[in-house]
Amino acid sequence: MIRKKCEVLSSRRAGVYHTLTLVAPEIAEVARPGQFVQIAVPEGREFLLRRPFSIHEASRRGGWAGTLELAFLGTGPGTTWLTQVQPHDFLDVIGPLGKPFPYPRQLTNCLLVGGGYGAAPLYFLAKELNARQKRVDMIIGARDQDRVFKQVEAKRLSVSIGITTEDGSLGDRGRVTDILPGMVSRTGAEVVYACGPNAMLRAVAAYCADHGIPCQVAVEELMACGLGVCWTCTVPVIRRDGSGWDNLRTCVEGPVFNGARVWWEKWLREPSVPTQTPPHGFRMEEAGVGGEPWPEHE
Amino acid sequence: MIRKKCEVLSSRRAGVYHTLTLVAPEIAEVARPGQFVQIAVPEGREFLLRRPFSIHEASRRGGWAGTLELAFLGTGPGTTWLTQVQPHDFLDVIGPLGKPFPYPRQLTNCLLVGGGYGAAPLYFLAKELNARQKRVDMIIGARDQDRVFKQVEAKRLSVSIGITTEDGSLGDRGRVTDILPGMVSRTGAEVVYACGPNAMLRAVAAYCADHGIPCQVAVEELMACGLGVCWTCTVPVIRRDGSGWDNLRTCVEGPVFNGARVWWEKWLREPSVPTQTPPHGFRMEEAGVGGEPWPEHE
Amino acid sequence: MARARVSLGVDLGGVQLPTPVLGASGTFGSGRELAPVLDLSKVGGIVTKSVTLRPVKGLPTPRMVETPSGMLNAIGLQNPGIDEFLEKEGPFIRGVGVPVILSIAGKSVEEFVQVAMRAQHVPGVVALEANISCPNVERRNQVFACHPDAAAEVVGAVARLSRLPVFAKLTPDVTDIVEVADACVRAGAHGISLINTLLAMAIDVETFRPRLGGVTGGLSGPAIRPVAVRAVYQVARALPEVPIIGMGGIRSARDAVEFLLAGAWAVAVGTASFWNPESVVDVGRGIGELLVRRGLRSPADLRARVVVEEEEAGEPAHRGG
């Protein structure tokens, strides 16, 4: 965790998304896919808290050495302000934060599933997986064509890609989960990584759990600090031994969690939650929990 | 009182001061010297209230027809923001507000005394007095040379001018009140108009009261609304018949008051206020209160 | 078409308002001052600056301080007294054409009653708002609204003797606002106005002096909105039949809808009028647009509609930390 005033190298539009490139060698050097940064907002505004953003790219070598790239949507006041920052402005950045996506020990076929801006961290992940001689396939989902994030780059980084849009303006009409089973069998996926709206993650995790496919999800929860001190960002996660559950901090123990261990029903507050006790352990077994396919986080 | 979104025509520096020219025909048309405008600050900031500024110029005819000019110092967040507005930005302006400087009925020799940015409204006043064939002389006071406001223009508008700076970097070292007596006798001043720091106004008003010279001062008090509804901006003013005093609103009954009628001791909270009752009437007599030299405000 | 079916009118238990958005006491004058920059015919109503029996000169300046997303005021209820007030404002109130709620204040039960008696016969005045959250000098450091019994005493006396419905204006600076509201209603209050400003203070770090002539003052503005919404929610849950005028930091229709969802029957806009004198109208229009968008017919359709699941429910306790 490093705090730096980082110069803005460039600020671009990518369809409906904005991308920001920051000069941040210390952070880029140690950043890993799935981690995020906290960006301070300007003083004198009525909103005060830092905004968290996944690391879309971290270039350690080559022309862009020592830079971080973020991708985001201008929605509320914070992100809208961020769309307006200019090259040579300086941003107060803290990162890298959180636990990265773990890489599989032996398994090789990786399917990356991204929804909306949630796809952002998957490109960084794909590169790292390729560098480890893993097979990478991708599914990119979005509401419509304009929201499909960097499909060209996705194609470049993966053996095959599937695209879904809710309005059918690009790829298949529907949701990523509609084409997930087909992609899994076609690509022989052994491991699934997902990032996007929590509802999507839940569906992907459920499918994987039911089919015994190890699945890592990068979730979002409201964060006041991003540093591990405020406990606002928790997600209910079932213990590895199934003995119970804990509210874990997205900013420290996450944002990447084992999809089979997140207690989705409780977290996303289905009125239909029947009980306060976690779902029985079988899912965890199938998901290979206990003998997990990746090394535990240090 | 008119509310308009006014385009910024120009934003310039004048020494330490900034001047802003706004396209505001409706307001300029009816504005009179001594009145002010309330400018809305941008949304999303932690400060919310409009900022009041005297009208430095209001051009009804000629090349700049329909424009308002303001002059100000960038001190706190509001004025600092205002120094950063760009031509073609639009500002939410309400004005003209408050009571203007009244013009003398018969008396002709007018001495205008300004301190710091407080001199701003006096140029507008000088023009109007000249247009009414009055004799205008000016005293401009400031902390130092850089803060002496538009001396060149002052010279142009008046028969003679006196300048004082506290550090002596320009004109006489000292305060406006040091040269006030000399200027009064030299110019045969029959009426004094003053605008500037409240402490300066108090001293000028005291001198005028003691010498029976009618004196109008434009004061400053904290204003939440500027529209007459909040009652935060009051100044204790002695009744014209001496029967007592009232807390009058700077934004409605002011900012221009008869210097002899402002109860300075109470308002500026000298610890030495002996009593809660207003000072005895003699000053008011000498200042010609009752038979005042100018028409009552409509 | 959809718009055609929507009506902004609300009925506060007999007090009819054309829109649910009022100008809050002390921030809207009598409405007259704002007429040049505001279409008064579009406001839901006007709550006048609080009036006392005799003229009050108020506190020394400075009377206000800007604070983060809010401001402090310490006016000290400056007003000309009920007689001069009615003389000066009576004709305007009679002619303004929108409901006027006359806010009354005093240092004693007796004073409240006398002001109320003089105020109640002015045409155009549809209700009284008893500002019992102002300084009560007969018991120092106390305001009537800080004590259920004191509050009930004042409100009860006014309610008994006045022909107009009485709204009790309460302060959030109490341990249990529901207890105070309940006492006022039992004593005869027609409705409750929430919230008045929070007791607060600011100090100039250069001069070491309080930044208000009155030393302490009242905090208002967006900063206090979450406290106000909570107060309205608590009182509305406890007294669902009692008309509530909610206020505190409202500057947009969305803010206002929060109050309606929490249980307010109408809302008042205070500090926001200072920077946007048209706030009261803008907020009303915005509520109308939201109703249309949601396919609702009346602001009453939003009242107390906040969805609180049973497991969550129960009296709100302090959840800080």
Add this chain to the structure above:
Amino acid sequence: MARARVSLGVDLGGVQLPTPVLGASGTFGSGRELAPVLDLSKVGGIVTKSVTLRPVKGLPTPRMVETPSGMLNAIGLQNPGIDEFLEKEGPFIRGVGVPVILSIAGKSVEEFVQVAMRAQHVPGVVALEANISCPNVERRNQVFACHPDAAAEVVGAVARLSRLPVFAKLTPDVTDIVEVADACVRAGAHGISLINTLLAMAIDVETFRPRLGGVTGGLSGPAIRPVAVRAVYQVARALPEVPIIGMGGIRSARDAVEFLLAGAWAVAVGTASFWNPESVVDVGRGIGELLVRRGLRSPADLRARVVVEEEEAGEPAHRGG
């Protein structure tokens, strides 16, 4: 030279702090989490997240909402329980080298006492802060700090049985905070911590749901500073001999000095650490610079130095309007 004579140290009636600026409970962890971005050796001290007897899982998310110049939180005191806490954090606390005030919480007097007994022997812990402004489920919708007698009961029991000085952490959501503070001091509190968050609420106008899983939450941040300064001023005037730790919206040295002038002996920075994790250090440094500029030697020279003229004095009453 001038600087040489200035010392930032303060003495809270025997509790020595190297600077008058602490990390506030629940916003600073145990300090360990912030070590990478903060020079802990430069903080005045650390107030830990409140710890209960048994582990607490806390409230469902969302646990926070941003509000104008502030935020709401509804964590529900999630913590691992005193035993696991001491196991995990004990070694760090022992070694951190700055004073640690351990914040304790509970649902009953008994629980407070048990936590205190376990906590008091940890080297490095110089005092306890009894967070009696957290939900008391044994009396619904109430917190100990809302009632002088309940507050005194808890604080008294802890103070009697613990060898460490006890600070009572109070909520501003009371009618008379001086009465509560006084009761705590009579019961044996060594000092008073002011203020905890204000009970507040926010509602999502699209979903009609509360924006907090806990429905209501605590308002913190710059928005509440004027309320906090007022609370400190009231308590300091009434209890000049009692050490006060002031907090509520502090983000700069100037903010902190307001609290010292109002009567705080030290201050704590809470929410500001979220956007500037170095706030505690920055505020301390800034106070030092201000002391130098004013030719003062110690933060104690600023304590309760607010100038209130006699005519103005007297217990603060509500001056709103």
